[in-house]
Amino acid sequence: MNVKIKDVAREANVSVATVSRVLNNIPLVNDETKKRVVDAIERTGYKPNAIARSLKMQKTNTFGIMIPDISKSYYTQVVRGVEDVCNIYDYNIILCNTDSEPAKEEKYFDVFIEKQCDGILFIGKGLNQGLINKIESTRVPVVLGAVSDSMGRFNGVAINNEQAAYDITKYLIECGHTSIAFFTDEDESSFVAQERKKGFLRALKKYEVKENPIYELKGKYSIKGGYDLMEELLTNLERPTAIVALNDEMAMGAIRRAEDAGLKVPDDISIVGFNNFQISEWFRPGITTIAQPMYDIGAISARILIKIINNYKIDEKTITVPHELIIRDSVKTIK
Amino acid sequence: MNVKIKDVAREANVSVATVSRVLNNIPLVNDETKKRVVDAIERTGYKPNAIARSLKMQKTNTFGIMIPDISKSYYTQVVRGVEDVCNIYDYNIILCNTDSEPAKEEKYFDVFIEKQCDGILFIGKGLNQGLINKIESTRVPVVLGAVSDSMGRFNGVAINNEQAAYDITKYLIECGHTSIAFFTDEDESSFVAQERKKGFLRALKKYEVKENPIYELKGKYSIKGGYDLMEELLTNLERPTAIVALNDEMAMGAIRRAEDAGLKVPDDISIVGFNNFQISEWFRPGITTIAQPMYDIGAISARILIKIINNYKIDEKTITVPHELIIRDSVKTIK
DNA sequence: CTGAAAGCGCTTACAG
């Protein structure tokens, strides 16, 4: 068995209370006794048991973080932002992959509660009702990252997805495109995708570009997903001059499929993405896209959680972080 | 405050012992009392406190996992493999980023010990002596993922990095290349990079290709890193006909820099990578590389940890998983 | 400045 506080106390000839005091830097300990205790800790190689401490203190210094899939590059930087901030404030994170499945989300939420997480971070595309109920029926602080709550009930940090989609669509229109397809998430419950669609439609309407509903294709947020969608577009539909894909990987797949069909991007068709993955800059053609400050989304989310725990007041439920239109080489100006 | 086992007991008119028994599915409970307890749990919305349970049971059902940087795509799939297996066996993971810095590695190791993790997974490029000492002075099971221990002291799962480097170098030589540069990790302590260098040299020697020591360049495992190394190579050195980069991103950066210099890959210079990132298939030119079963490395590591915890005997300390040479379009056959 | 004791929320050996 490991050495416990009791063993250190015996070794230093003091009570466990005194050992605990020096461990926690509580000042009212005589310097000499303190030294004895420090020595004893050193000699015994004592490591405090954080579980016992947590039980007593009702605080675990750990956050639960739920993410659709850590192996998708997008979410990865969010997690890094979270962890870096947690590290500063001595928190750790328990990480779970939900695959955006409500059942997993709810299960992990319960796990986080049972493991007494001090806070929960939900990174994802949208909230299901079951999870909303759970969040509302507990007092554990929850922060949403990269997604916001349509009702403004929960704290969250995200870009303005509607505006971002508007901006990139507007850019396409300004480049002369009037026939624009929309490659979106197959997951219809994605709040983020819904918001982006709103922005897409707003731009179309504002500039009086007719929207062709058959141009909305739903698929996976992956290279393969975009590849397949492009195939579908190419074989079945009149070819648009441009595509808004809601994800850079999707855009990349679409580009490769277009190339396989003998089309040049952007000469024959323009394709934009979303999220500005690191590779999007190096891919050829370079992907014109919307950048989100992914790391910051994570870092700010963690900071908010820590603030809530420490009873700072939070000024606004939703923090909107800036997005940016990154213009590269996947769009051609026509006319 | 939350509802506790005591509250459920009162509600169901039984003792806490009985509630605990039904919670843990201990059979010797009368069906009717059991029903009363289940109802009471339902009614009160009771969630067991895993921290209290852990303290009593001396088991937390959580693993600590250390990784250089979760925002690097390579490690990401390893973590997913770990988490999927953990999920099956009801474990959770605490995730930490070390940036391969010994100080962080040792700090997090202590954190994992203090938080009473049932096991620790170390994913990385090499082990520093401080960490080795810590591992050896504790009885917490540790498994190494993607890296092996040069001395065979610890359990681990990885590919045979020496052989993998040999294989890809041999391929280059068979394609007629006799002047081959080596782009390696700037982190000299990387055991994995050392192993790969051995394999590289063995192939050179075996096929009597002269090794030009000035062709070994050290840089970052990133697109930018490869870009910079290529610049260095191009401006300072006689141009080799091929490059072995120890990382696909590095290879991609090198390719882009070569292109910026007006060179065609592979026509003017052949470049191979390592690790087979998902994007490596879609990049142009497609990257010839060594594939590692990253997900499996994570999944197997987690399984080993669980086996150790359950006192299964582990046949061999080091599990070698297969690597694979993936031939794409970044190498030209010359002569 | 220091110690004895209670208590955090569970599990389980023991007794009945």
Added chain:
DNA sequence: CTGAAAGCGCTTACAG
């Protein structure tokens, strides 16, 4: 089949 009680390893109010 069920309960009272001890104990997991800490922290801290209280007393001295």
